[in-house]
Amino acid sequence: MSMRRTFLVGIGTAAASLATSPLRADDAPLPLAEPKGPIVLTVSGKISNANRGKTAVFDMPSLEALGLTEFSTSTPWDPGKTQFQGVLLDTLMRRVGASGKTVVAYALNDYSAELPISDFARYGTLLATKMNGKYMPVSSKGxxxxxxxxxxxxxxxxxxxxxxxxxxxxxxxxx
Amino acid sequence: MPLTATGKVRRRNQAKLPLLLILFCFALAAGCTSYLAIQQDQTVHRLARYDDAFDAGQGAVELLRFQDAVSAFALGLPDSSEDIVNLRLEIFENRFEILSRESFKSFIAGHSEIDGVLDELSVALKDIKVLMPRLSEKGVAAQIIAELTPLDPDMTRLSSITSTLVGTQIEIDQAHLKNLHLISSGVIFALIVVGVLLIIMLLRDNRLMMEANRHLSLLTEDLQVAGAALTSAHSAVAKANEDLAAQNAALRNRDEALRIQNTRFDAALNNMSHGLLMADRNDRLIVSNTRFLEMFGLRPAEAEAGAALEDLFRIMGQRQSQPRAVIERIREQTQAFVAQKERGSFYAESDGRSIQVGHMPMAEGGWVATYEDITERRKVEANTDYIAHHDALTDLPNRLMFTLRMAEALRDRAADRFFALLLLDVDHFKDVNDTLGHLAGDALLVMIARRLRGCVRDEDVVARLGGDEFAILQMQPRTRDETVTLAHRLVEAVGQPYSIDGRRVVAGVSVGIAICNDETNDAEQLLRSADMALYRSKAEGRNTSRFFEAEMETAVQVRSTIAADIRDALEQDRFEVLYQPVFEVATGHLAQFEGLLRWNHPTLGTILPSRFIPVAEDSRLIIPIGESVIRRACMDAADWPANIRVAVNLSPTQFEDRGLTKVVESALRNAGLQPSRLELEITEGALLRDGDEVRSMLLELRALGVTIALDDFGTGYASLSYLRHFPFDKIKIDRSFIGDLGSRSDSIAIVESVIKLATKLGMATTAEGIETAEQWNFLSAVGCTYVQGYYFDRPRSLATVQRKMESGEYALPLGLEPGWAPRPAPTPTAA
Structure with a gap:
């Protein structure tokens, strides 16, 4: 009799602890920080998380605050291996709540290219902020x-x- | 088959070469394909690689945009700014840097028209960079534009030439790819050809393989069969090996066993009590033992294996160990056994020496013999045999010998012939023994034996069966009368007086005779018949002879019937005790009763003691009968007045029972009767048996307080000596003397003297069987103490005597009175 009571109490306690454990909120992106320095990146189009009108803007610190990744690879532009550091585009897309399939990237020299968003997760595409440990000036791909x-x-x-x-x-x- | 196999091998070797070639072709093709693939890949890669032409084109555009920005700034256009100029410069600088890389430089190398373009650009950029901080100053922008203007055609040239170079490169690569494709096609075709060849080769080879396979499987089968045969052969060999090992072990064990056995055999042989000799078929010695050598005085060297037996026996004959005749007998008998190949044993005896020889032929020829010196045993045997068969005292054959001789006689008796069996019993031999001593008795027996021997023929047998019993077998009487004659002669011869130690002794003999003829020829039956005849002979006065007659058998049967009836009577309590009064002469009072046994037989009526007592004595039934009478009498007397005593008769046989005293004692105690009131009457017969034994028993009884009377006094033959041997309390004078009182004067004298003698010895007297007043008068006159008889009263039942005692009817007529007339005496029926 006392055994059964103890068992029931045990089950009750377990149920209570389940009921009181907090639910994990997954897809509610935190609001983006307001940039304080010069804007280095503007993200527009199909995004759900914006901080300036319908766009998301970043200065260098707020961009790097999304999390840094680095790798080395050879490129057609420099001899040997070059080391890159920056934010994964996949991370960025999630932070701004991107819902499209394609990203159009625009450069200062008015060059543009279309990138499938699927590239980012598949290849680990990096939005580099530093090359060989240094911020890049415009004269050097920055x-x-x-x-x-x-x-x-x-x-x-x-x-x-x-x-x-x-x-x-x-x-x-x-x- | 080996030739064929070699042929196949060669053919297959021939087939191998094209196959190898084809294989080589395949490898070559594979290598080519691989090389081509790499080539193609590289070419494609090159085609797909970085677009240098685009870079160069962009360089021209970006240079122009920088110029535009500087111009707009110089002109003060609304959308211009120093920042934009800087940005455009930086963008161009970036382009320049990209174009300055080695890969691009080597790509465009060799074209003189654009040789210095990159160097010019570098110089111009350095100049412009110097100028840029002062851009807003007047003339600086123009100066920058001036610097840039000459570069435009250069950049355009660079762009166009690069485009051309890239196009040419693409053409070369495409042609290269085409070639590669052609080569690939060729290689593929070659591969197909080689493949077809291979298939053909394989098909052909397959057929050969199949054939080879078939041969191979045949070969395999053969091998399997051979293998199986080998395996079984192997296991057979293993098995044989095991068997051999086992056999070996068994042999070793047997060797060991044999060795042990040999040792034991030697020990046994030389410790035998018998001499042993073993010889082969050629009469040569195989083995002998130590005892054999000792027995015949041989030296070991003379009896070695291989010695000739002829020599051996010769040497044995010369030695003095055994008489020459013994050796000679052994030699002859041995030769006889050897000749007949028989086994057997024989005695070699001479000069009192005896050797027993056991001879046995052996299966493989030859023989073995054992020798035992039985000299001593033979002597003992001879002596023992004689002792066993003869009576030591008389040297006559004993009962054993007699039984054997009678068996022989019965066996050898011819039909129609007869022989006689005579049993003899010396009359009154016990008296001689008792009166003259055992030595005299023995001497008498020896003399009787001699006389008996003298009466018969040599072929007849005289034997002593034991004690005073003798037996004679008259072997071949021609007639019954011859036997009668012999019997008479025997009685007469034994009846002649003897002289023992100077004393004259007379003895008699009773003879019982049985004839063995065709009707009667059973030993046991003969002995019983002769015994019955002897019994009759003794009963009829002794010193005579009787032939067996059938009626004797009947008498014996009657006796055995009576014995059986006595047993029943004991069980059923059919014995009655009657009491006859005994009066004291002096007072005339009733003094005691004598208890007398009466048997009421269910069918035969009352049986007199004289008829059944002898049978009861023979069968010893008298002992339980006597005991019951003593107990009854004691119980009865206990009810009587204290002055009335009771007397009981004891049979001589009762004294053979050592418990008699105990019986009397317990009867008195049980009845609560004063011992002094019991009187025991014994006859001389009791004293005849074993005087000393009976005397001690009588003393024991007297010690109880019981009185002892000597019954039937005067009928015996040495009565007076008994009176001296034992102090009786009373003498009972036999009725025969009383009965003769009126007719024989000597009886008067005897009775008178007996009474006087008893008085002198302090003993009382009782006169029995008084039937007349004359007898009573006489006895009272001569001083007899007690009287008893029909004249006073006959024996009566307990009830009657009790009634008579109570009514005072027992009174003694005292003295003779005038007119006294005797009562009519009843018919005397009891003692």
Whole structure:
């Protein structure tokens, strides 16, 4: 009799602890920080998380605050290996709540390229802020540079991906 | 078959070469394909690689945009700014940097028209950079534009030439790809050809393989059969090996066993009490033992294996160990056994030496013999045999010998012939023994034996069966009368007086005779018949002979019937005790009763003691009968007045029972009767048996307080000596003397003297069987103490005597009175 009572109490306690444990909120992105310095990136188009009108704007610190990743790879533009550091475009897309399939990247020199969003998660495409440990000036592909880790697979060593590697980037439009 | 196999091998070797070639072709093709694939890949890669032409084109555009920005700034256009100029410059600088990389430089190398373009650009950019901080100053923008203007055609050239170079490169690569494609096609075709060849080769080879396979399977089968045969052969060998090992072990064990057995055999052989000799078929010695050598005085060297037996026996004959005749007998008998190949045993005896020889032929020829010196045993045997069959005292054959001789006689008797069995019993031999001593008795027996021997023929047998019993077998009487004659002669011969230690002794003999003829020829039956005849002979006065007659058998049967009836009577309590009064002469009072046994037989009526007592004595039934009488009498007397005593008769046989005293004691105690009121009457017969034994028993009884009377006094033959041996309390004078009182004067004298003697010895007297007043008068006159008889009263039942005692009817007529007339005496029916 006392055994059964103890058992029932045990079950009751477990049920109570389940009921009181907090639910994990997954897809409610935190509001984006208001940039304080010069804007380096503007994201427009189909996004759900904006901080300036319908766009999301970032200065360098707020962009880097999204989380930094780095890798080294060879590129057609420099001999040997170049080290890149920056924010994964996949992270950025999620932070701004991108819902489209394609991103159009615009550069300062008015060059633009269309990138499928699926590239980001599949290849780990980086929005580089630093090259070989240094922020990049416009004269050296700055301020932002979309880089694929070309060495990781031979399929990336194609004109298609070289074309998608947009330097002097300052704007992204989700379409 | 080996030839065929070699042929196949060669053919297959021949087939191998094209196959190898084809294989080589395949490898080559594979290598080519691989190489082509790499080539193609590289070419495609090159085609798909970075677009240098685009860079160069962009360079021209960006240069122009920078110029535009500077111009707009110089002109003060609304959308211009120093920042935009800087941005455009930086963008161009970036382009320049990209175009300055080595890969691009090497791509455009060799074209003189654009050789210095990149260097010019570099110089111009350095100059412009110097100028840029002072852009807003007047003339600086123009100066910058001036710097840039000469570069435009250069950049355009660079762009166009690069485009051309890229196009050419693409053409080369495409042609290269085409070639590669052609080569690939060729290689593929070659591969198909080689493949077809291979298939053909394979098909052909397959057929060969099939054939080879078939041969191979045949070969395999053969091999399997051979293998199986080998396996079984192997296991057979293993099995044989095991068997061999087992056999070996068994042999070793047997060897060991044999060795042990040999040792034991030697020990056994030399420790035998018998001599042993073993010889082969050629009469040569195989083995002998130590005892054999000792027995015949041989030295070991003379009896070695292989010695000739002829020599051996010769040496044995010369030695003095055994008489020569013994050796000779052994030799002859051994030769006889050997010749007949028989087994057997024989005695070799001479000069009192005896050797027993056991001879046995052996299966493989030859023989073995054992020798035992039985000299001593033979002597003992001879002596023992004689002792066993003869009576030591008389040297006559004993009962055993007699039984054997009678069995022989019965066996050898021819039909129609007869022989006679005579049993003899010396009359009154016990008296001689008792009066003259055992030595005299023995001497008498020896003399009787000699006389008996003298009466018969040599072929007849005289034997002593034991004690005073003798037996004679008259072997071949021609007639019954011859036997009668012999019997008479025997009685007469034994009846002659003897002289023992100077004393004259007379003895008699009773003879019982049975004839063995065709009707009667059973030993047991003969002995019983002769015994019955002897019994009759003794009963009829002794010193005579009787032939067995059938009526004797009947008498014996009657006796055995009576014995059986006595047993029943004991069980059924059919014995009655009657009481006859005994009066004291001096007072005339009733003094006691004598208890007398009466048997009321269910069918035969009252049976007199004289008829059944002898049977009861023979069968010893008298002991339980006597005991019951004592107990009854004691119980009865206990009810009587204290001065009335009771007397009981004891049979001599009762004294053979050592418990008699105990019986009397317990009867008195049980009845609560004063011992002094019991009187025991014994006859001389009791004293005849074993005087000393009976005397001690009588003393024991007297010690109880019981009185002892000597019954039937005067009928015996040495009565007076008994009176001296034992102090009786009373003497009962036999009725025969009383009965003769009126007719024989000597009876008067005897009775008178007995009474006087008893008086002198302090003993009382009782006169029995008084039937007349004369007898009574006489006895009272001569001083007899007690009287008893029909004249006073006959024995009566307990009830009657009790009634008579109570009514005072027992009174003694005192003295003779005038007119006294004796009562009519009843018919005397009891003692």
């Amino acid at each position: 301020p932002l540079f979309i880089v694929y880790p070309f060495d990781s697979r031979s399929t990336l060593e194609r004109q298609t991906f070289y074309g998608r590697s947009v330097w002097q980037l300052n704007r992204l439009a989700i379409v």
